[in-house]
Amino acid sequence: MITLGLLEKNTFLEAVNKKSGTNVLECYQCGKCVSTCPVSGYMDFPPREIMQMIKLGLKEECYMANSMWFCLTCSACSGRCPREIDVPAVMEAIRHLAIEENYRSENKKVKDIRKFHDIFLDMIKRYGRNYELRMMAEFNIRTRNLFKDMHLAPKALLKGKIPIGHESTKSAKAIQKMYKLAEKLEKDMK
Amino acid sequence: METEVKETQGKIFSAENPGITAPTDWQPVIMGILCNWCSYAGSDLTGTSRIQYPPNIRIIRVPCSSRVDPWFIIKSLQTTADGVLISGCHPGDCHYISGNYYARRRFLVTKKLLNFIGYHENRIQFSWVSAAEGPKFAKVVAKVTEDIKKLGPLHRYKKENF
Amino acid sequence: MNKLTYFPGCSAHGTSEEFDHTLKLVMQTLDVQMEEIPDWNCCGATSAHVMTENLALALPMRNLVLAERLENKTMGIACASCYSRMKGTKKHLDENPELARRINTTVIDEGEYKGTIDIKSMLQYCYEEIGLETIKSKVTKSLSGLKVACYYGCLLTRPKDITLFDSPEYPMSMDLLMEALGAKAMEFDFKTECCGASFSISNTEVVESLSGKILEVAKESGAHLIVVACPLCQSNLDMRQPDIEKHTGRKFDLPVMYFTQLMALAFGYPEKELKLPKHIVSVEAALKHIGEAIPEPEKVKKIKKAVEAESEVE
């Protein structure tokens, strides 16, 4: 049971609205997003419930949910929303807020997803471009699941589907500088 | 926008005379000309809702904002008022179908003219207040009063001032 | 000759080499000169926007700045994910000049962001700039007899206010393009359902379930193969198909081809140029249908009193 006290100022709602540029209060709980969302079945709370949780100011519950990590940003929901709410932007806002405020879900899937993104960004930092085989390998090592997708590897490699070599931009340095500056900017903006 | 001060034969020739200092207890007089159906009703609602606003405004009731002759504005500034507020129905909501559109155009021209001859643009203001917007009316009056207070007393175009 | 700034995206030099290759062939035939952005970088999809705000804008911005230097009117993007990131970023930056100025400081070495270039996906470019008539005129080998299901994926037509292209629910541009090549585009309800692209490595379970559903409905439509315009869709539907078949127990045998491969084929390029061996699901059987006659669909019995809408004289 959740006890709802006097919700004088819903700072969580305000933060989400500001970051997402959309108004969560517009949601009237029709559920069209839920049945539209291809991954709502995997979420702890489907989008409709997340909206209500934001309205109730249930910040921690939102941060610890896996919902925003599962969102694929496919924008199908926002395209069909009768109140034209930008649901992916809301999900993104919660995700960024959770990262900023250092909330970490212990859910294995969420950890995997976060790891994947970290590796991905790391890869771009190093080479300026994405190098698929290396990323797959690194992901498997870091998630300690060495043999995942291994059955695909011989076929894919043999057929030239996934190239073994890799390329990088000449100015990987420029990208590294960009990373630093962007990080600094992020801190300044706070 | 601060209006330019023109000088003619050593005499200051502007409505916004920087040479005048207001007495400490000076309070501006604002002439409010409101249409009967929206803004006057809105101002009544401000009253019935007991929303407080500065007491400087004096309200005149006209049937429609299109009844407002530029003469009224000029006469007000010439004789009694330090600022004029005209308020009508929202565009599209005029009780008389289209009156407020004429009022808006007429007002813009009048404002430009008064601006040209040296009145500060904030002396003459226009707003849309519907019969349901009691709080908005209070806000508008507070803002206009604030604006006029900043500008100070009006140096009037009267014979004795030349 | 038309000139086009070209952004291939990381996968064009990796998993979707056949897309890149056939695209270049097709553009040659269509008299379009493609200028690849020198020293482009990854646009950040699909991770940057998940984790950070500024980097998600800075990565595409660098490419935009580099692209603007080439001074072509339009930039064509092969990958749907890159297209969505770049076009979304451009819209966001153009609407918030102050933010654009700030983000620009991170890539200021490359130059100043102006926001002048028009971004189009390659499908959009073919459909809007080149036009179906021109494409039709270049066809030397009609694909008649081939039934295809056109799969657009999420990001080519969505969100509508960013892509400004075709319907987000039931787009027709690729279908019409295929018909121009002589193939028959089947009625296919899952044209824009998501295949789970961004989880293709981190969460394969989701991808298999979503892609499985798409394959099922595509099979239902009677198509011989699926046509796509995005490398991520292709690799999910193609590479994971054997796994999906194993888990669902259904046999799909649906090859997944890029629209440019079919265009190249129709323009008369030999099959070896299509790099068909790269496909996990063999394409051969499907392409044998080219040249077959498609029987007229059976007419449904009419309701006793309900009749067609047009007026007719008995």
Next chain:
Amino acid sequence: MARVGVFVCFCGANIAGVIDVPAVVQEAKKIKEVKISIEYKYLCSDPGQQIIREAIVQNRLTSVVVAACSPRMHEKTFRKALLDAGMNPYLLEIANIREHSSWVHQKDKKAATEKASDLIRMAVAKSIANEQLHEISVPVTKRALVIGGGIAGIQAALDIADARIPVTLVEKSPSIGGRMAQLDETFPTLDCSQCILTPKMVDVASHPYIELIPYSEVIELQGYVGNYKAKIKKKASYVDFSSCTGCGACTQKCPVKVPNEFNMNIDKRKAIYTPFPQAVPNKPVIDAEHCTMLLKGKCGICAKVCEKGSINFKMVDEVIEREIGAVVIATGYDLWDPKPYEEYGVGRYKDIITSLEFERMVSASGPTNGVPVRPSDGKVPKNVVFIKCIGSRDEAKGIEYCSKICCMYTAKHAILLHHKVPDSHAYIFYMDIRAAGKGYEEFVKRAQVETAATYLRGRVSKIYKKGDKLMVRGEDAQIGQVVEVEADLVVLATAVIAPKDNPALARLLGVSYDKYGYISEAHPKLRPVETAKAGIFLAGCTQAPKDIPDTVAQASACAAKVCGLFAGDTMKKDPMISTINNEFCSGCLNCIKVCPYQAIVTEEIPLGHGSKEIRTVAKINEGVCQGCGSCVAICRSMAISLAGFTDPQIINEIVAI
């Protein structure tokens, strides 16, 4: 010399609690025109008015200033007091010291008191320039025009006619009956729509006070309340109604088949047709867009089989005029086209139909003899999915408002489906069930319990085809799961929208309409059946979505309003209108351009006294002028003045402080 009396009200503590009333009274005494200045606790009470009346007589006052509440509150009360004292009521001015001073400056008593004095000074100054005014009386033409022959128009026409006031009923289509005639059974009682409607339709046709003009449209309305002149275009029917017996031989033999609008295009009608068997008048018309005789000059079979020789291919549109005193708008509603719902495959799947199509199918006299069928293969459906709020409550694709009737008719359709196909099952996707009305909630319960329709709470997100079934996917929020329903038939409860011709009609009649195209009422609560234009009323869905009971109630209310308007031989009108002094009029006629009511006309007068040359000047039509004052402000030669708000009055106010 003016003699003004000032009366200041305490209004209990409402005024006196903030304003120093005695000081204000003393201040007023200093004005030289003020002859008497007194205070009283409640001036609006009878003793209060008595004080005013006595003071008027004793001091021979020339005008009266009451400093009290808003003139919008008690102006009429005090005018009456003046009248009772033998004084012209328009010599009254009110200084609004309650709403404009005591209530809004409660913290600053001194300023509030000063302001009250100023307001009184302004009112006194204005009242000095007040003139005696007299109410205008206007003659009335006692005939009502009803536009639209649906249930709203029928009810209004019958009620007005029953009061022995002649009515002209104009209907666009060949028969009256409207949407209600298309319905099978009606909620919440399930009585047959035709059975309750057709007797009323027959009454209309036979009523001695009703003139029914079918197949026609109003094309012009001029004049003002009580004295309108309407032009009505009678479309050519190519059938002489006076000789036609309605035998039906022509429709039987006509070889041209056209989609039948009345049956939502499910089946076909002929090019010469009566819309439905119970049509009133039961006379056929020829559809000029499809008749081969009219299009190509070939055929003419109808003329050959007509024994009475009533067919006349040379007939042309005819314009007739009627003088009327009041108008009732009852144009009904249209249904929203669900095409934007691309995710449902609307337009691609034949087995997705609208509610009105379903309604026609289940109608015993409908195109499928009362059995719902799948348009794709003619089979009787077993699993039927009803989806509510199609276009309603959907800002993205449709309209924002709730269409009000869909919850109820969908419950009805579930029940009817069960009646017609007992082994069928109804699934209903809904967002909220809105069943506010007498017997409505009970009716929904009947659908849920007796019919066992499955209600699923959620908006459907996608429909796709699987074999010959339609898969309908939506969330059932009650169990928090996404569900897919295998449907044989999908019925969309499409939104009610304003008829597309409403804005054009509104402009023609000079009334306002909202952003959706509905005709606007004068006041949403207190004047719901009147438009802002005097003498024009509205009934039914032309104002907003409504069910039948509400529509009938509003139609009867219109009739009462019309009867009230026509109760006397003349009407009284406020004298606060513009007048033109044609001596000053320069004839620029700018006033005509700004007048929103076309109340100003031109007039030709001699150039000078006794001169034979003439000049053109403007002239106000007293009956039409509403007193907005636009013309006064635009008049460059100051020839126009607005009674009650003349230039001297307002200038006096301005300079009085």
